[in-house]
Amino acid sequence: MAAMFVAVLQPCDDGRLLVGRMSPTTSAPGRWQPPGGTPEPPPDGAALDLDVFRLHAARELAEETGSDTAADALVPGPVVLDAQGSLGFLFIVPPRPARELRKRKHYGELARTEIASGVDPEFDRVELIGSLSELRALPGPLASCLELVAGRFLGA
Template identity: 85%
Template sequence: MTAELWEVSRVRFEETAPPALTAAQRTAMDHRWAVAVAANPTLFDGPVAALAGFERDGAGGLSVSWTRLTYRYRVLRGLPDAPAVAALFVAVLQPCDDGRLLVGRMSPTTSAPGRWQPPGGTLEPPAEGRELDLEAFRRHAARELAEETGSDTAADALGPGPVVLDARGSLGFLFNAPPRPACELRERYSQLAWAEIASGVHPEFDRVELIGSLSELRSLPGPSASYLELVAGRFFGA
């Protein structure tokens, strides 16, 4: 499966029940999760808003079904006959004032060590009884931008961007941040990283770069998110 990039003008969200698991599937899931945590003790089985399905209407409309799960459900991928579990996520395109784009490399303690991607992350579900909407995505995007790069852009300053379907079937909502000076972006990330390291915490990004073209993206060492080249190509007008 290859990544796709869509322009969307209308989105509707509907909450559905979590997938039913057999006893064998649940046992296998719990075992796989225990193995993953043993290899990376920083993994946290926190709540996520997972993608249950979607439908496009061909006229810019998108209907999204979602459900409340936890991170351990991700290890169902690859289990025979297990329900398909994909993520809902946000990503922020943070430009600097010279036209370059900020990307970060995920640290070894994350679930995707060494992967280059924009600031962002898996969506957390709203409180019980609350509906999911684009404003929840926007608020989460602003929080991820601050937590990963130190940039304190307000949620209402983030403009809506396209929607991406990544190579694993997860659905991402992109937001455009206002440009900032390159020196400010680097300084804010440096301050954040040093503060977290000093407190015994590993930063989510162990490195950030400002890229000015697709060729610069392709020259970065290591893998990148499956949708990143599509997004960068759109950003650079390629």
């Protein structure tokens, strides 16, 4: 079923890209994707515009990775149409140090907090990928637009 979504491309300072695997309790268990989700409809009479998408993308990044990136730091990236006909608005955020993302500092703290409160994290694993071959080697399905987006981002 076609939908609208936002996603965030989180690079690290060595050029790799963060991807997460959806946990078993989500609507797409095991699927690798960038942080993101379906935007919530604005209140009656409010516009569904780039600012709404940017705010939602920043919220998804925080919820899924624990990142404290401000919404105004998200730069509009490509707009994609995936294999199911869903329209995606992608944003790019400033790079973070690879060691910070590798240690999963933000993600690890977030996951521990959620599990302690009885909530399953949306991502059960995060990885840094530097090439399409690394992406393709991940165990499990990929979000339909991830290979195209990662290929463009990684220069493949």
